[in-house]
Amino acid sequence: MSNIYSPWQRTAHGANLLDSAGRPGVTIFEEITGLANEHKAINLGQGFPDAEGPEIIRQLAVDAVLSGANQYAPGSGTMELRQAIAAHQQRFYSVDIDPSTEVVVTTGATEAIAASLLAFLEPGDEVVTFEPYYDSYGATIGLANAVHKVVQLKAPNFEPDLDELRRTVTDKTRVILVNNPHNPTGTVFEKAVLEEIIALAHLHDCIIIADEVYEHLTFGQQHIPVASLPGGFERTISISSAGKSFSFTGWKVGWATGPQALITAVRTVKQFLTYSSGPAFQPAVAQALALPDSFFNEFADSLGQAGQQLAHGLETAGIPVMRPKGTYFLVADISGFAQNNAVEVTRRMPQQVGVAAIPMSVFVHPENQKDYQSLIRFAFCKQPAVISEAVHRLQLLPEVLKR
Helix, strand or coil, X not given: CCEEECHHHHHCCXXXXXXXXXXXXXXXXXXXXXXXXXXXXEEXXXXXXXXXXXXXXXXXXXXXXXXXXXXXXCCCCCHHHHHHHHHHHHHHHCCCCCCCCCXXXXXXXXXXXXXXXXXXXXXXXXXXXXXXXXXXXXXXXXXXXXXXXXXXXXXXXXXXXXXXXXXXCCCCEEEEEEECCCCCCCCCCCHHHHHHHHHHHHHCCCEEEEECCCCCCECCCCCCCHHHCCCCHHHEEEEEEHHHHHCCHHHCEEEEECCHHHHHXXXXXXXXXXXXXXXXXXXXXXXXXXXXXXHHHHHHHHHHHHHHHHHHHHHHCCCCEECCCEXXXXXXXXXXXXXXXXXXXXXXXXXXXXXXXXXXXXXXXXXXXXXXXXXXXXXCCCCHXXXXXXXXXXXXXXXXXXX
16 A cells, blocks of 8 residues: 655654654664674674775776866766766666766765755655665655655565556656665566556656666676666666765765756756765776676675575574565564564664664654564675674574564
8 A cells, every 4th residue: 555754754764853852863773883883793784885896996096086186076977987877878788878968977876866856846746666765765755845655565575566556656746766676675676567667657747766776786687777678768867876886885976867858957956966076986986887797797696695695594593584686685574583573673683692783664654664563674795704703693683582
C-alpha cells in the first residue's frame, strides 16, 4: 500500500529532531557510530570503504593540487571530465551523451539528487520513491514542499509490486525517483520493472530521476540503466559518482546526465548550491572512468566475495540473510529470535558483540517501521581481514538475541 508523508515527517527521516528535553537529536547513524567508537567495535553500519582507491588515480589528484588546480572549476565541470563521463556511458551502455550540453558535474551524487528534485518540483507535486529509501530523498522532497509517496519493497526479494506501482503513479506525479542498484536492500531491479517505470512516466507525463551510484557494484548480472531502455533517455536524469565505483567517497565528485533541457534545469539549480567543487579531483576521476574493464570486474568480484563471506558467517550463526544482487549492503532477519527489535539490538551490538550495524527501519517512515523492525543492514565494503574478524564476533549475536 502506498503512503503519503508530510514535509515535517519527511525531514525527520532517520532522526529524532528533538529529544525529551527539547534539544536537537542525532541520527541513528551518528548514534551507532558513536557506540562503535566507544566500544572499539567493527563498524559495518556506515557504508564507507576502508581501503583506498587506485594509487595511480590518487597521484593524479596530488599532482593537480601541486600544479595549481585549486580554484573554481567550471560550473558544469571540466570538459575533460564531462567527456570522460560521456565516453563511459557509451562504452558501458551504448548511450550517446553530448558532453557540452548533457552532462553536469556535481558535488557528489547527493547534490545531483537535490538539484534535480529542486529543479522540477513545485509545492504539492508528488514524488514516488521505493521504500526503504536513501535518507536524503525524503529530506529534499520536504525542502521542496512536495508530496512523498512510496511503494514498499518487502523481504525477502525486495521487488516492487507492479500493480501497486501503477496505482501510486498518477497524473499528480511529477517525479519517479529510482535507486538501482538499491540501497539499503541490495536488490537490483529486473528489466521489466524498469520498463514499467518508463511506461508510467510517459503515461503520466512525469520525469525519472535514476540514482545509479552502485552501477558497477552488481554480482552475477549487469546493471541496466533506465536511460538505455527504449523511451527512457528522453525523460531520465541519470546520476552516478566516483565515490562508490572507485572508493573515493570523500572526493564528492558526482554527475548527472540526460537530455539537454533536463540537464540545463539541473545545472541552473546546482549553481546556487555549490557552483563547483573538486578542481583537483575532476581530472583524476576522468582518468578513473577510463580504467580497463578488468578494474571494474575485479572490484565487483572482490566486493561480492566479501558479501558472500559475511552472509555465510551470519548464516553459520543461524541468522537468515537476504543475499544482495548489488551495492555493498546485505540484510539479515532476526524475526525468529526472542529479541527481534532491530533498533534495540543494534544499539546493544557494539558492546555485546563488537560489531556495529544499522536497523533497516530507519530507512522508512514511522508508520511502516513494523514491516522492517526485524531487519538489520550490514555494510561489507571492508577488507577481508576485517570481514573475517566481524564474522568471528558475529557468532556471539544469537546469544544476544536470546536474552
